Amino acid sequence: MRRIERNDERGTSDLGWLLSRFSYSFAEYENSSRMGFGALRVVNDDTIAPQKGFPLHHHEQMEIVTIMLEGTLTHHDTLGNTKDLKEGEVQTMTAGTGVSHGEWNNDKTTPAKLLQVWIYPKERSLVPRYTQMKFDETGRHNIFQILACGEHRDGMLFVHQDVTLARVLIEGGRSASYTLANPMHGVFVFVVSGKVEVGTDMLSSRDSMEVTQEEKLTFNAQERSDVIVIEVSMG
Incomplete structure (x- = not known):
């Protein structure tokens, strides 16, 4: 079975500094027929304006994968990590028992574009962790x-x-x-x-x-x- 969702059918949020397209219900976008797909909960297509970003915010009980499509984001978290996430790199974060993190686009002219994916973990109360890798x-x-x-x-x-x-x-x-x-x-x-x-x-x-x-x-x-x-x- 197949279900297609066109680009213009997705949920949309425009905060000025952040333009998001949502494949599934997220934030103010609520769609009872779009609550996830199996273990997949969120797929957000985000564009972050230059010198803007997400302030420190908290997550629990979720696997979060960020696929960097264009530009660079600086990641920092309460695990002690401060790293640049560049185009072609992928970040995974186990929120587990709880972690706070933020991402910032330090570039003065170039927007940062990314795909943010949330996945339900197999187990709850995992130890928080952060990793990233560059893919050629x-x-x-x-x-x-x-x-x-x-x-x-x-x-x-x-x-x-x-x-x-x-x-x-x-x-x-x-x-x-x-x-x-x-x-x-x-x-x-x-x-x-x-x-x-x-x-x-x-x-x-x-x-x-x-x-x-x-x-x-x-x-x-x-x-x-x-x-x-x-x-x-x-x-």
Whole structure:
């Protein structure tokens, strides 16, 4: 089964310094039919204005993944971390028993663009932790590059849930396939840029699609396309 949500169908918030598009209910955007997808709770497409950002704020009982799409954010938290998160890097944070953090765009002219993903953890009351990793773009040319998953593996980040986050950059006229780690899982597809055909469905920039009861997805790029998939437990 498939459910497509077009870019202009998402929830929207514009605070002046922060422009957000919500795939699922978040903050003032409330939609009873869009409360999450299996273990996936939040997918926010955020743009933060230059010299603006999120002040220190608190989280508990959530796995938070930030995929940096453009620009740079400076992250700081109550675990003692202060780090720059740059384009092409991914951050994972286990909120667990509680952590406060903030992100700031220190650049004077360039907006920071990111995808913020919240995932329910397998267990509650985990020890808070923070990690980040840089992923080379060449590692995802026409093949899916795993960014994070629920197993400890070299070259990717760990998330406390049975999930896989992967990204691919497909040249126009080429295709790439994603095979699910578990056929009982669902897949959230997000097109960062470009235009891809998935079977009989066409997805354009910032469109998304929820998929269940399929074991493999093949993406045919109509033009150079950047695609993120989030495979999640539906239990």
